[in-house]
């Protein structure tokens with residue numbers, strides 16, 4: 284089957300020219316280049332995907348170096364892996380040396396040697412991801428499909444390429460569910476059996492790799508479908524005995540999407556995922572997935588704030604009280620609790636902090652207070668705190684108001700302890 288016409292229609296002109304240029308350079312070095320993986324699958328499905336992966340029969344790094352010399356691409360090469368990234372103004376292209384992989388034991392990283400296109404396809408996760416399109420001049424556009432990927436796409440099936448696939452690399456279990464839910468496909472019968480059989484091998488996968496797959500799941504349009512399905516299949520308890528995929532998650536994920544800028548979404552999803560966890564549960568989870576220090580802080584804060592939410596469920600709270608209740612928490616944790624809480628009052632108070640209170644500053648600064656005769660040190664700290672509270676509570680609005688208040692405090696010879704913050 285030849286897809287030359289489809290490629291020409293599918294790829295943006297600029298990208299098409301880059302790809303053809305690379306293929307031309309490759310021919311000069313006696314190498315062949317192919318489009319592989321996701322882009323081939325999505326081209327056949329008619330979904331846009333301009334994250335191009337190219338496989339080179341031969342040294343991809345050498346080829347990428349040559350391309351970078353003759354164009355304005357920036358090169359990022361990994362000699363050890365035989366891979367290279369070419370970064371252009373509007374696109375990046377990934378080039379990889381065709382490779383052959385063998386697994387010494389489940390969960391181990393594979394041993395890699397250079398190979399043919401076919402070797403490179405057989406090491407892949409599913410038939411629908413194991414297709415290539417030739418970019419060489421003599422058979423440009425020819426589909427290479429040794430594992431009936433196209434037929435599986437038509438029958439809407441996720442199929443592994445061999446019976447040891449999941450036990451070789453159990454991250455494929457997570458990937459299988461991600462594609463199943465993204466495309467609304469089904470597991471081919473034997474694949475479904477193998478997936479069930481090999482669930483325990485998930486224990487052989489490092490925290491970094493599991494976390495990476497969760498991050499990919501969190502980039503999906505509706506990750507809650509994937510999480511629910513992982514629950515149904517019994518995958519979640521293997522990652523953590525406290526993980527649940529349920530209606531609560533689905534509702535809150537949906538709420539998160541409608542609230543938040545997309546850049547923070549994956550972190551929000553992570554925090555929502557552990558919202559029902561105990562303290563020990565979360566520590567286990569953080570360690571198992573090797574979660575970064577920053578996200579760990581937000582996740583711990585999420586649970587700490589959750590236990591303090593009743594304090595925010597009071598209508599009489601002044602803005603300054605809300606401020607002091609919340610100022611110690613990571614904004615992400617506050618956002619998560621705003622999504623998770625079913626009390627509209629709590630929600631309102633948390634949002635008020637996030638959108639307004641945390642940005643409130645006094646108009647007068649230390650220098651100006653000094654000029655009013657207030658000495659640096661504890662006295663000034665106290666005055667600033669009173670001014671800040673008054674500003675939060677709307678008792679002062681202008682700089683003149685603040686001056687007046689500061690002078691009245693000075694007249695009082697103000698050095699009693701300020702009110703303790705509400706805990």
Ligand code: ATP
Pocket residue numbers: 319320321322336406407408409412413452454455
């Ligand atoms: P998408 O990015 O749309 O989810 P993709 O196919 O581009 O899909 P990537 O995660 O970018 O997926 O991986 C690129 C290709 O590498 C896949 O198409 C697949 O063939 C292969 N691949 C990725 N991870 C694995 C794995 N764990 N085992 C085998 N092959 C894999």
Ligand code: MG
Pocket residue numbers: 321334
């Ligand atoms: Mg991809």
